[in-house]
Amino acid sequence: MSNGEFEGYGGRHVPEPLHEPLEQLATAYDEVADTDAFRDELRDLREEFAGRPTPLYYASNLSERYDTDIYLKREDLLHGGAHKINNCLGQALLAKRSGRDRLIAETGAGQHGVATAMVGALLGLETEIYMGKKDAERQAMNVFRMRLLGAEVNEVTRGGKGLADAVDAALEDFAENVEKTHYLVGSVVGPDPFPRMVRDFQSVIGAEAREQFRDRTDDLPDAAVACVGGGSNAIGLFHAFRDDDVAFYGAEGGGEGTDSSRHAAPLSTGKDEVIHGMKTRVIDDDVDVHSVSAGLDYPGVGPEHAMFRAVGRCEYTGITDDEALAAFRELSETEGIIPALESSHAVARAIQLAETDEHETILVNLSGRGDKDMETAASKFDL
Known part of the structure; x- marks a missing residue:
């Protein structure tokens, strides 16, 4: 892989306003995640908080x-x-060490939203979750869990009211609030560096x-x-x-x-x-x-x-x-x-x-x- 591509797949196909924030995130990931301090803290949280x-x-x-x-x-x-907590701990630690004080995320089944809300509460980060209304209705208990953990949950009503629509809403939020917000992507999807970053944490x-x-x-x-x-x-x-x-x-x-x-x-x-x-x-x-x-x-x-x-x-x-x-x-x-x-x-x-x-x-x-x-x-x- 080079430049965020996997044999022609992947890359960074985004509007111009997102180029610099994504480049900053890639640089922060490459620099911060490779330090002993980051790896030690992540290892401890995996064991003591997540249960690895x-x-x-x-x-x-x-x-x-x-x-x-x-x-x-x-x-x-x-x-x-x-498994969602593995990635959420890694990205939330990276966000905090990079000076971000707000997390946003998309979720379908709700497990990623719950995990994001958990690490947001743990690390004292404002947390907002986007979830398709269709998914929110069939995963009502996870919606309650997110709110109990202090996260704001936005039910997305556009399109098919599902996961893809939640991703669209989260990307729009990220584009508008890049200075203080980290978009905690829940899977190995999206523009570089998310696919390789999530893969490494998982x-x-x-x-x-x-x-x-x-x-x-x-x-x-x-x-x-x-x-x-x-x-x-x-x-x-x-x-x-x-x-x-x-x-x-x-x-x-x-x-x-x-x-x-x-x-x-x-x-x-x-x-x-x-x-x-x-x-x-x-x-x-x-x-x-x-x-x-x-x-x-x-x-x-x-x-x-x-x-x-x-x-x-x-x-x-x-x-x-x-x-x-x-x-x-x-x-x-x-x-x-x-x-x-x-x-x-x-x-x-x-x-x-x-x-x-x-x-x-x-x-x-x-x-x-x-x-x-x-x-x-x-x-x-x-x-």
């Missing part, structure tokens, strides 16, 4: 059922219930998992699987294994399945285009972005994932709502672990792979827990 390291869990019941060794990287056990997932897997098995997994919306949890897992003989699988939101015009799978079915300051894979305009999981309702994807697809490093597959819901229930019943609906897409893909007998060991990033999805799940199951 997270365990590597052998899913014995699921493994026996499918005759494949399936391991879960338990990011669902982090403070806040998802890479702790894969670094831990690689060491844990070797300690447990004296080997590496045959395959690594993660859900992909914007793609931060997946890049966080994949990064440590990118030069290893480990197959990568990304599980996108395949939507309702029977209707190809309602899904959220830009890598599987999209096209190359510029969106939100980056060149990447984007869903066609005539497709209604939909997934049962709010965190996968995004019409684009991180540019590094677009590059992985182009060079054949990762296989991306759309998982339907029904498949994700079935995996949500199966993991709950077999292992006593209730995953987030986003993570359920990765579990579903791992089960598909296990049924093919192609891999003997599969590592799944369980990126979040399912507390936030109880109302959605209750409406789908007759229990």
Whole structure:
């Protein structure tokens, strides 16, 4: 990668007023994040506030059922219930050390908004969250959590009232308030330096998992699987294994399945285009972005994932709502672990792979827990 590009994807496709602030952010990141003081403080907060390291869990019941060794990287056990806190701690520390006193963020499922509100409260930073009205309604408890933590939550009513519209609103805020505001982007998306910065903060997932897997098995997994919306949890897992003989699988939101015009799978079915300051894979305009999981309702994807697809490093597959819901229930019943609906897409893909007998060991990033999805799940199951 050079100049924020991943084999032609990525870059910094933004209006002129944002060029200088983004260059300043890139410089601050390159200089501050490489200091011992920053790394030590971030390490301490990861351990004492977020709860790292997270365990590597052998899913014995699921493994026996499918005759494949399936391991879960338990990011669902982090403070806040998802991997989002990894990135939020890093960016918020960077913002404070760079003299910013206000955080803004976009959120879909609400987990990134909650994590941003947590670090804002922790570090004494004013915090404002943009969330599509559609997502706010189906993730009402996370909206309450953000407000309880002292953040202002703006429900976005434009467009489809989803994650993409929340990103647009946050970018507009950032352009108007660049002097005191840090836009805490929630995934490996947007203009440089966000994709590489978020990847680096999330890479702790894969670094831990690689060491844990070797300690447990004296080997590496045959395959690594993660859900992909914007793609931060997946890049966080994949990064440590990118030069290893480990197959990568990304599980996108395949939507309702029977209707190809309602899904959220830009890598599987999209096209190359510029969106939100980056060149990447984007869903066609005539497709209604939909997934049962709010965190996968995004019409684009991180540019590094677009590059992985182009060079054949990762296989991306759309998982339907029904498949994700079935995996949500199966993991709950077999292992006593209730995953987030986003993570359920990765579990579903791992089960598909296990049924093919192609891999003997599969590592799944369980990126979040399912507390936030109880109302959605209750409406789908007759229990």
